[in-house]
Amino acid sequence: MRKLKNFWLRIPRRVRAIGNAGLILLVAVTFYVSIGAPTLTEELAFRRAEKAELIGPSDILFNEDVKNYDYQHLILAETDYGVITYVSDETWSPDLCYTEKTGDITVVAAPKGPFNWGYFNFEVRLPVFVVDDVPEAIRAELELHIEGTYVIHLNGEKLEIPLDHHYSLKADREAEHFFRFQLELPFVSTLDDYGNDIDAKHGADGYALDLLAETFSNLEGRLPTSSASITATVRLYDEENDLITERELTLREPE
């Protein structure tokens, strides 16, 4: 041991310091791998996720911190064949959802919403996108019709929540290839504000938004068995405010 120490001390200080720096690099890489090699940006995490899903590489259309209740960051991307929505936050695993394109107009929602419970004490916001290949369109209208029943299990009891919701949304083009819409529920501070009645308007609105978000989620076990259907009507307008195209899309068939 003493021989080794003497040998080490005979090595010039500069060489020892560089040797230590090399060891630090080695240990740091080991540490980085051992904690799962986290990516430094959301975009890198998304790129890794799409590769693992065997989709892409895609063109990222929207990449922003949205600070929604269930997630912090939202990415919208498209490939030649489909549209990808990706949400992540600091706590849960990110969700990536791939939706096959429906021609030159595709409607998708963020794949995660405030599911099932707690439509009080925070604002409910669900981003909805129309991904298009109609560059002359500068304004879009989106009508969503959610109709049927939403099934939940409460205290062991199966409840069928009737849904008949119609949303009319408008958006101007923010960037190429997509229009962004936002479905929102008003802020409700406590359960008492809309009562404990599960069929209350506010609760049913929440379930309607849940159903829409879950339709674009590939999380297993999240989708309720539901007889509800979701249809969308998309109208795109040009600079002269003339209608370019109108498209009816079925986003969800009743089961």
Next chain:
Amino acid sequence: MYMGKYKFKYWCSDAVSGIVFPPDREKVCEELYQHMEDHYQDLLDQGMDKEEAVRETVQAMGDPWAVAKDLAAVHRPFWGYFLRATRIILVLLLIITVIPFGKYIWNEPYRENTVWGFDIRDSEAFAEKGHTFLRRLEPDATVRSDGYTFTVTDAVEWLYRYAPGDGTEKITEVLSLRMTEFHPLPWAEHREVGQWFWAEDSLGNIYGCTKENNAYSEENYLCAYGDQSGPLTYTYKLWINDFDVENTEWITIHYDRDGRDLTWHIDLTGGDGA
């Protein structure tokens, strides 16, 4: 010790005062002191008295402030501090690495879910569970995509016996496959792509993939369950239900999504029977 030698200490302290890195300062101070001590001893041996020898030694060493300037120029502090910093960082890094890396190696995240309560690689397990093992094949069908390598390593045909709950016992023919997904980079994620698999066989049957179907169904279907099976591997267990064991010559597993068209062709002739 002759008290006059304290002047050596003063001289040394002044001479090394320009050296910034403390360990260097102490070491050089010791060396200078030793040098003065030797010189002092020589003078004493030549018959000089102590006081004179001290004065002569200090004089011989010259101006301490001029020496201090020269020593400061030679002994730069950078490498000393750098070496010290690398030591501290290395020790801290080793401490925080050993814990998670130990978990990474010795934890048991890779205990495979056998899905049906037994491992299809164990031929004896079928009889133990009341089923009938028919035939084993090693197809070794490999497909590569996106840096991942998917290999169907095992295929087993067997009879699955079950009680649907109406007091009867039913038997269905099943083909089970093990498919291993490998990526050479330890940080590459493995995701559940098995839910997008579907299959077709030589008889023209199509097996759609679903996880909702259970083994009591009598319909054609394929279900795939995946598990992390090693640091770099993920293993899918595929169950192909209501399968015609006797007449099917081959089966092809498909993954066709987002422009990819991956197929695994599995020849079902030959193999080891029970």
